[in-house]
Amino acid sequence: MQLVIRLFFALAVGLFSTAAQPPAPVRLQPQAAPFTPKEFYFAIITDERPERGPVARLVLAPGQRPQAVDLEGGAAPALATFINRTFRPNKSMRPVAIRILQLKITETAVGNRVTGQLTLTLAFDLLGKDDSDGSEVSTRLTTYQGNASYTRPLNQTNVIEPTLRESIVTGLKGLNDYMGRESGKNEKLAKTLRVVFTEDRDIRNPTGSDTVLYSPTRALTWADFRAIPRPTSRYAAEVFTSFAYEGKSTVKNGVIILNLTAKAYMLKDQSWSRAESKNGYALNHEQRHFDITKIIVERFKRKIHPDSLTLADYNSIIQYQFIESFREMHRLQEQYDNETNHSINQAAQERWNLRIDTELQSLGVK
Numbered sequence: 110m111q112l113v114i115r116l117f118f119a120l121a122v123g124l125f126s127t128a129a130q131p132p133a134p135v136r137l138q139p140q141a142a143p144f145t146p147k148e149f150y151f152a153i154i155t156d157e158r159p160e161r162g163p164v165a166r167l168v169l170a171p172g173q174r175p176q177a178v179d180l181e182g183g184a185a186p187a188l189a190t191f192i193n194r195t196f197r198p199n200k201s202m203r204p205v206a207i208r209i210l211q212l213k214i215t216e217t218a219v220g221n222r223v224t225g226q227l228t229l230t231l232a233f234d235l236l237g238k239d240d241s242d243g244s245e246v247s248t249r250l251t252t253y254q255g256n257a258s259y260t261r262p263l264n265q266t267n268v269i270e271p272t273l274r275e276s277i278v279t280g281l282k283g284l285n286d287y288m289g290r291e292s293g294k295n296e297k298l299a300k301t302l303r304v305v306f307t308e309d310r311d312i313r314n315p316t317g318s319d320t321v322l323y324s325p326t327r328a329l330t331w332a333d334f335r336a337i338p339r340p341t342s343r344y345a346a347e348v349f350t351s352f353a354y355e356g357k358s359t360v361k362n363g364v365i366i367l368n369l370t371a372k373a374y375m376l377k378d379q380s381w382s383r384a385e386s387k388n389g390y391a392l393n394h395e396q397r398h399f400d401i402t403k404i405i406v407e408r409f410k411r412k413i414h415p416d417s418l419t420l421a422d423y424n425s426i427i428q429y430q431f432i433e434s435f436r437e438m439h440r441l442q443e444q445y446d447n448e449t450n451h452s453i454n455q456a457a458q459e460r461w462n463l464r465i466d467t468e469l470q471s472l473g474v475k
Contacts, residue, residue: 135187135270135273137181139194142197146202146288148298150204151192152236153236154189154209158184165269167225203237207233208231210231214273223261225269229277232249234247235247235298237421248297250287250298253283255280257272257275292363294360302367302418303364319377323375328396334377334382337381350376351374356369369410369427371406397462401438401441401465403474404469405438413427413430448461
């Protein structure tokens with residue numbers, strides 16, 4: 110009985126020792142850098158393939174089905190090791206993330222010849238921080254999509270690694286070319302921004318125009334009040350004023366230049382006065398409403414400066430400040446009317462006249 114047990118053990122060992130060994134993973138070989146990045150370094154590589162198993166299915170023996178073969182260490186670690194050895198990261202430059210969206214090698218065999226097909230898709234994102242809260246942000250830059258094919262003898266697999274490596278390097282070179290081509294003119298790659306406000310100095314008042322743009326040299330006249338007085342209103346006059354901004358951005362030498370125009374205006378067809386109340390004192394009260402709108406415009410302009418904006422979200426910040434300034438304008442207009450009792454309180458009106466003139470002077474309007 111003891112002899113039988115030993116014989117069975119020996120047979121079992123023999124069976125395990127002759128079992129087929131799993132195929133060796135593909136190791137990307139280091140090489141000399143084909144280019145030197147001048148704008149960025151490769152900071153992180155992530156695998157975002159829908160199926161994150163082995164990258165290849167290779168025909169390794171006659172009559173066998175293709176076998177799953179991975180990169181040594183897995184897709185993302187293998188690419189990270191290769192890239193870090195090939196391109197020394199200069200962390201004084203801007204960090205770029207690589208996302209592997211597709212990486213697949215499939216082979217088919219006909220007789221002793223094997224045909225391989227490689228598909229590689231890499232996405233590149235610029236990494237940074239939100240200036241407002243320090244959170245991590247990423248900006249999509251460009252995507253590389255590459256395909257390659259090869260034919261090899263059944264018993265030789267040495268063509269696989271250089272084919273894959275060449276496709277990876279081609280994708281990285283595509284990013285380098287993109288950065289070199291776009292760095293000075295693409296808003297995504299801008300490093301700073303500059304704000305330029307220009308005055309809307311067209312203060313002409315063409316016949317039929319409904320709009321009066323604010324100007325310190327062009328005061329309102331009763332002729333600007335063209336609407337029919339509201340019969341239900343107890344006031345002598347009412348002026349409609351508001352403000353708006355327009356702008357466009359350009360990029361030059363990596364700098365976003367924001368060209369903005371902000372203007373205070375009065376609409377004639379929504380402003381009215383009663384004939385019996387048309388005097389200088391009443392007109393001054395309405396003019397001061399227009400002056401307050403201009404003050405809000407100047408305050409708004411001073412809120413929009415590079416330190417208050419971020420490269421990633423400057424448009425939203427400007428819009429937010431515009432809305433806040435609009436609310437401030439309504440609050441100040443209501444305060445003015447409440448304290449002057451719509452001009453009836455002459456002492457309060459004098460105080461507001463002085464307050465408004467003082468601030469217009471401090472803002473460089475008068």
